[in-house]
Amino acid sequence: MTAAYANPVLETPPKISVSITEACPHACAHCYSDCSAAPKPRELSIPAWREVLAKLADDGFIQVYFEGGEPFAKPGFLDLLEAVAPRMMTLVRTRGAGLDAAVADRLAAIRVGRVLVDLMGDDAASHDATAGAPGAFDSACTAIEECARRGIPVDALVVLTRRTAPRLNAILRLAHRLGAERVGILRLYPLGRAKRIWEEIALPLEAQMAAIASLDPPDGLGVMQSWHPRDQNCCWQAAALDAAGDIIGCQYLREYVNYGNILERSYLDAWRNDPLYRRIRSGNVEASCPDCSATQRSHGGCRSTAFAFHGRWEAPDPFDVTLNEGVDLAVLPDRLR
Amino acid sequence: MPFSPTDCVSAARGLRLRPVPEMGTCLAYDPARARLHTLNATSWLLLTLCDGRPRAAIAAEFNDALRSLPGPAPEQGAFSRGLEQLAALGLVTTAANPHASMQTRKDTPP
Numbered sequence: 001m002t003a004a005y006a007n008p009v010l011e012t013p014p015k016i017s018v019s020i021t022e023a024c025p026h027a028c029a030h031c032y033s034d035c036s037a038a039p040k041p042r043e044l045s046i047p048a049w050r051e052v053l054a055k056l057a058d059d060g061f062i063q064v065y066f067e068g069g070e071p072f073a074k075p076g077f078l079d080l081l082e083a084v085a086p087r088m089m090t091l092v093r094t095r096g097a098g099l100d101a102a103v104a105d106r107l108a109a110i111r112v113g114r115v116l117v118d119l120m121g122d123d124a125a126s127h128d129a130t131a132g133a134p135g136a137f138d139s140a141c142t143a144i145e146e147c148a149r150r151g152i153p154v155d156a157l158v159v160l161t162r163r164t165a166p167r168l169n170a171i172l173r174l175a176h177r178l179g180a181e182r183v184g185i186l187r188l189y190p191l192g193r194a195k196r197i198w199e200e201i202a203l204p205l206e207a208q209m210a211a212i213a214s215l216d217p218p219d220g221l222g223v224m225q226s227w228h229p230r231d232q233n234c235c236w237q238a239a240a241l242d243a244a245g246d247i248i249g250c251q252y253l254r255e256y257v258n259y260g261n262i263l264e265r266s267y268l269d270a271w272r273n274d275p276l277y278r279r280i281r282s283g284n285v286e287a288s289c290p291d292c293s294a295t296q297r298s299h300g301g302c303r304s305t306a307f308a309f310h311g312r313w314e315a316p317d318p319f320d321v322t323l324n325e326g327v328d329l330a331v332l333p334d335r336l337r
Numbered sequence: 338m339p340f341s342p343t344d345c346v347s348a349a350r351g352l353r354l355r356p357v358p359e360m361g362t363c364l365a366y367d368p369a370r371a372r373l374h375t376l377n378a379t380s381w382l383l384l385t386l387c388d389g390r391p392r393a394a395i396a397a398e399f400n401d402a403l404r405s406l407p408g409p410a411p412e413q414g415a416f417s418r419g420l421e422q423l424a425a426l427g428l429v430t431t432a433a434n435p436h437a438s439m440q441t442r443k444d445t446p447p
């Protein structure tokens with residue numbers, strides 16, 4: 001029997017995340033998409049994405065968050081961005097590959113809404129070791145600087161792992177120096193290549209909480225993080241497409257759900273009628289942290305990590321200290337191996 | 338910010354509004370500034386009234402609408418403050434009313 005919790009309900013979602021490609025010149029050790037240098041065969045073309053995004057705008061979407069893979073590695077991506085930006089707020093997550101002064105000029109002219117750049121260390125040795133590509137650190141730093149110099153709002157993103165935890169404050173200082181407005185600290189998800197090196201890079205929850213508690217950002221730098229008491233169940237408003245156009249609700253659900261393909265089904269049809277999509281959004285979970293519910297107005301924490309570690313959609317999120325129930329986050333469940 | 342009650346106020350060009358009635362808010366995307374704002378119900382109402390009419394006409398309709406809602410009467414100055422906030426975000430533009438300025442010229446001594 002589940003408790004009577006409920007998330008806010010949206011008739012239609014206003015924001016969507018699109019994984020535009022699963023190709024990337026980097027080879028990040030924990031890549032959730034298991035990217036390679038060449039695009040995967042099912043990936044949608046730029047003309048197809050143009051049609052899909054125009055239809056999404058017609059259907060009431062007003063913001064699109066592009067990620068990958070590496071969006072700037074997809075030929076024609078900037079033209080797509082230019083076509084979309086007059087109707088939808090655009091955000092782009094990048095490893096920085098290819099985002100040089102000329103591309104930053106174009107982004108400023110297109111009026112991109114925000115650029116988010118992954119940092120995997122505070123120096124070339126640490127960043128490039130995780131990115132699996134020499135020069136990756138320089139590209140990431142250049143991307144942040146060139147965007148900031150042109151007044152494009154830019155954030156840095158850091159995935160919290162054994163590798164980044166000891167360097168978090170140095171990464172915050174670096175991001176601030178380069179001109180980032182904020183740094184988002186993200187949890188590590190057991191997806192893609194991260195599963196293969198989970199025991200090597202995943203931290204136990206106590207160590208994650210200690211790392212978050214030790215954050216000491218420089219004045220003027222915003223920090224975003226979603227650990228207790230800010231563990232949200234954002235499924236209620238989440239919409240996402242993978243690089244093949246499959247409707248997956250959230251990029252972190254990519255290995256667990258598929259509500260059909262956007263070339264065969266409208267997003268709103270999946271949103272309204274897919275029973276699993278409706279169930280995951282509902283917030284009808286087994287347990288809810290009162291502190292997180294009070295700050296986030298949703299219940300149960302992240303559905304992706306809850307499902308990954310428990311195999312049930314209504315399970316408690318083990319990344320929340322009040323809902324962890326003894327789960328060791330540094331050990332990958334056998335089901336996911 | 339100096340203003341005249343006869344000034345005409347319009348929503349900024351290119352603005353796209355996306356109501357989220359379930360949350361009592363409206364998202365306003367301003368492509369010229371690449372910003373997405375979340376407006377509360379009062380700002381949302383005010384912005385939709387800014388259709389190029391004179392400020393005084395918008396104020397009258399805005400105050401009527403607020404008075405028709407259940408709950409306490411609208412606060413003094415709610416209209417001016419709300420309009421100032423929308424202007425600060427770049428969501429509305431103000432232009433002199435051409436008819437009003439002709440009148441003013443006639444009344445002004447040489």
Ligand code: SF4
Pocket residue numbers: 232233234235236238249250251252253301302303304305
């Ligand atoms: S799976 Fe987690 S991150 Fe994704 S939308 Fe749901 S709660 Fe948010």
